[in-house]
Amino acid sequence: xxxxxxxxxxxxxxxxxxxxxxxxxxxxxxxxxxxxxxxxxxxxxxxxxxxxxxxxxxxxxxxxxxxxxxxxxxxxxxxxxxxxxxxxxxxxxxxxxxxxxxxxxxxxxxxxxxxxxxxxxxxxxxxxxxxxxxxxxxxxxxxxxxxxxxxxxxxxxxxxxxxxxxxxxxxxxxxxxxxxxxxxxxxxxxxxxxxxxxxxxxxxxxxxxxxxxxxxxxxxxxxxxxxxxxxxxxxxxxxxxxxxxxxxxxxxxxxxxxxxxxxxxxxxxxxxxxxxxxxxxxxxxxxxxxxxxxxxxxxxxxxxxx
Amino acid sequence: xxxxxxxxxxxxxxxxxxxxxxxxxxxxxxxxxxxxxxxxxxxxxxxxxxxxxxxxxxxxxxxxxxxxxxxxxxxxxxxxxxxxxxxxxxxxxxxxxxxxxxxxxxxxxxxxxxxxxxxxxxxxxxxxxxxxxxxxxxxxxxxxxxxxxxxxxxxxxxxxxxxxxxxxxxxxxxxxxxxxxxxxxxxxxxxxxxxxxxxxxxxxxxxxxxxxxxxxxxxxxxxxxxxxxxxxxxxxxxxxxxxxxxxxxxxxxxxxxxxxxxxxxxxxxxxxxxxxxxxxxxxxxxxxxxxxxxxxxxxxxxxxxxxxxxxx
Numbered sequence: 001x002x003x004x005x006x007x008x009x010x011x012x013x014x015x016x017x018x019x020x021x022x023x024x025x026x027x028x029x030x031x032x033x034x035x036x037x038x039x040x041x042x043x044x045x046x047x048x049x050x051x052x053x054x055x056x057x058x059x060x061x062x063x064x065x066x067x068x069x070x071x072x073x074x075x076x077x078x079x080x081x082x083x084x085x086x087x088x089x090x091x092x093x094x095x096x097x098x099x100x101x102x103x104x105x106x107x108x109x110x111x112x113x114x115x116x117x118x119x120x121x122x123x124x125x126x127x128x129x130x131x132x133x134x135x136x137x138x139x140x141x142x143x144x145x146x147x148x149x150x151x152x153x154x155x156x157x158x159x160x161x162x163x164x165x166x167x168x169x170x171x172x173x174x175x176x177x178x179x180x181x182x183x184x185x186x187x188x189x190x191x192x193x194x195x196x197x198x199x200x201x202x203x204x205x206x207x208x209x210x211x212x213x214x215x216x217x218x219x220x221x222x223x224x225x226x227x228x229x230x231x232x233x234x235x236x237x238x239x240x241x242x243x244x245x246x247x248x249x250x251x252x253x254x255x256x257x258x259x260x261x262x263x264x265x266x267x268x269x270x271x272x273x274x275x276x277x278x279x280x281x282x283x284x285x286x287x288x289x290x291x292x293x294x295x296x297x298x299x300x301x302x303x304x305x306x
Numbered sequence: 307x308x309x310x311x312x313x314x315x316x317x318x319x320x321x322x323x324x325x326x327x328x329x330x331x332x333x334x335x336x337x338x339x340x341x342x343x344x345x346x347x348x349x350x351x352x353x354x355x356x357x358x359x360x361x362x363x364x365x366x367x368x369x370x371x372x373x374x375x376x377x378x379x380x381x382x383x384x385x386x387x388x389x390x391x392x393x394x395x396x397x398x399x400x401x402x403x404x405x406x407x408x409x410x411x412x413x414x415x416x417x418x419x420x421x422x423x424x425x426x427x428x429x430x431x432x433x434x435x436x437x438x439x440x441x442x443x444x445x446x447x448x449x450x451x452x453x454x455x456x457x458x459x460x461x462x463x464x465x466x467x468x469x470x471x472x473x474x475x476x477x478x479x480x481x482x483x484x485x486x487x488x489x490x491x492x493x494x495x496x497x498x499x500x501x502x503x504x505x506x507x508x509x510x511x512x513x514x515x516x517x518x519x520x521x522x523x524x525x526x527x528x529x530x531x532x533x534x535x536x537x538x539x540x541x542x543x544x545x546x547x548x549x550x551x552x553x554x555x556x557x558x559x560x561x562x563x564x565x566x567x568x569x570x571x572x573x574x575x576x577x578x579x580x581x582x583x584x585x586x587x588x589x590x591x592x593x594x595x596x597x598x599x600x601x602x603x604x605x606x607x608x609x610x611x612x613x614x615x616x617x618x
């Protein structure tokens with residue numbers, strides 16, 4: 001949290017609200033922010049964890065010594081050896097290989113869901129903020145309704161109605177999680193459209209599409225990136241939680257939540273089956289939280305005083 | 307105050323109608339014909355085409371969607387949320403029967419989170435950049451990053467398997483509630499601790515605190531009466547959200563500990579494809595969250611007169 005960097009542009013701006021201040025910190029100096037993040041040791045640690053896991057996910061085929069679903073009946077629940085670095089599970093599958101391939105599933109699912117959420121949330125937020133009027137009213141009432149639920153409850157119900165599968169979990173997540181983004185982006189858009197350059201662009205005959213893509217979207221993106229990083233961890237926890245309940249990725253998929261769930265039956269004799277995936281999820285979520293905190297601090301001048 | 311309450315209540319109506327629309331729409335996501343599914347359950351065999359058609363007519367499924375919605379809404383308002391495919395019991399009765407169990411562990415979890423988070427958050431703010439601040443930051447980060455279902459099994463390993471102190475699953479004694487509540491409390495305390503810290507720092511920077519200190523006020527009086535009290539206002543709104551989050555998190559925790567709450571009920575219903583139960587769960591929980599938020603708002607208005615006067 002300790003930061004001693006040159007403050008981004010919003011330093012003198014009065015900030016009335018208490019929490020994340022994403023709405024007010026909408027215009028960072030690009031390189032100032034990046035430098036601030038790199039000066040924050042915990043943010044760098046978070047970034048390093050995420051990079052490492054991303055490399056593992058991308059190179060899973062090269063890094064993992066075994067196929068993640070390959071059975072070896074002669075080596076059930078084997079302890080760690082030079083052949084099997086972390087030992088094997090109840091069906092003799094190599095735990096290390098499953099973990100490495102699991103990074104692909106867990107990270108991939110969260111990344112896919114986050115992309116869907118950001119696209120939907122940003123689109124709706126900009127439409128509501130830019131056009132205002134009836135569009136805004138209708139969309140914001142929908143936001144109010146969705147905010148009345150904790151997102152996991154509604155996502156659970158959607159998966160329940162569609163039937164358990166990873167695809168349906170992702171649909172459920174996107175359907176409920178865009179709300180936060182829409183709200184933040186709408187607020188930012190309302191601020192951006194008050195700028196003189198928007199007015200002058202309008203006078204020059206700039207159309208709606210160009211206005212949104214050229215003038216509004218670039219101003220909204222930095223805050224969205226911070227929000228997405230901050231929420232990626234929570235999203236990952238939610239998706240793997242649903243997989244743990246048996247509603248998401250199905251066995252033998254080496255998704256970490258599913259692996260934890262598979263390990264439940266053996267956890268008295270072989271607690272490592274639950275230990276490793278648990279540590280893996282915690283580490284990655286920790287990485288997201290550290291990086292997210294660092295990004296937020298870099299964009300939020302109030303935090304730098306602390 | 308009465309005016310404030312009425313104002314909040316009127317605001318709730320459109321949101322509740324929205325929730326009912328969401329619940330109604332959800333039921334239309336189900337693959338397959340609901341009449342056919344219901345018949346399959348009640349007859350225990352594949353229904354004939356005539357039987358299905360008759361059931362569709364009887365269940366009102368041939369009506370246009372708005373009419374179906376209003377019929378369903380009228381039933382829902384009078385407390386009829388349909389009957390469970392699995393048990394044949396009215397959905398609302400099952401939900402009401404299970405809900406207090408969920409409230410118990412979520413309530414205990416919230417109290418635990420408060421007991422951990424607020425003292426630690428205050429200490430971290432007062433002794434900023436000391437060892438306790440750093441330790442509390444690490445604890446909060448870990449608490450926010452560990453999946454609740456993993457924490458639950460770590461607790462089982464420690465307290466049930468190693469120490470033999472607590473029962474693993476079930477609900478017959480109060481000891482059964484300990485681990486579910488602790489699991490929820492750990493997750494909830496993390497963000498609460500950080501929030502307490504930052505709000506407390508904010509308050510400690512205020513002019514009136516400096517004045518109080520200049521007057522020579524004892525530092526404990528200053529912290530408790532002047533700083534903490536003002537810090538509690540923003541925290542109390544977040545407490546409502548935390549509680550709602552715990553009711554959501556209870557779904558996983560109850561399943562692990564076989565705690566007979568509403569979360570376990572809905573997970574079982576999902577695996578049984580008990581659609582009326584899932585739909586009932588959505589509208590029931592939506593209503594419950596609205597009421598919780600209402601209570602928090604009213605409490606907020608009670609603590610801080612500025613809020614209720616702003617609505618005049």
